[in-house]
Amino acid sequence: MNAKDVLRQGVEFGDTVIRAYIGDLSDADLLVRSVPGSNHIAWQLGHMIAGTAHMLGELGQKAPALPEGFQAAHGKETASSDDPARFASKATYLGLMDEVKAASLAAIDATPESALDQPAPEAMREYAPTVAAALGVLGAHWLMHAGQFVPIRRKLGKSPLF
Secondary structure (H helix, E strand, O other): OOHHHHHHHHHHHHHHHHHHHHOOOOOOHHHOOOOOOOOOHHHHHHHHHHHHHHHHHHOOOOOOOOOOOHHHHOOHHHOOOOOHHHOOOHHHHHHHHHHHHHHHHHHHHHOOHHHOOOEOOHHHOOOOOEHHHHHHHHHHHHHHHHHHHHHHHHHOOOOOOO
16 A cells, blocks of 8 residues: 555545545535534535535646635635525535545545655645645545534434444
């Protein structure tokens, strides 16, 4: 196993955990908040999809085109909205997850091993000092948010998964 294999595994594992947590949820369930002021899953999915596309662009890699207005619909200004019309369906989120996952894996494959210890793009260095660290965030960001899904699942009466 080499460094790129570990990075690929991080992306795959983040995707697996998120899909497990939302697998038995409905579109309406995606708008439930664990407590007032917390982010619902629909907003978080959009935030992670848009964030991954943005990070890929920062890394100079090809990112999938997102639907018109998607990034704005999942920005900080919309985090408090509970209006279902402002968010996508679970099916749409899953399709976009497929696209950003494929683009993330392609970015890892396209990055030469010799570039992994190079400095990350300036905009990313605060949280990812090297290219390897920046590529690692492509999976870690999803896992970071997955923990926020657990109390929502419990509130909905869903069984623990992991």
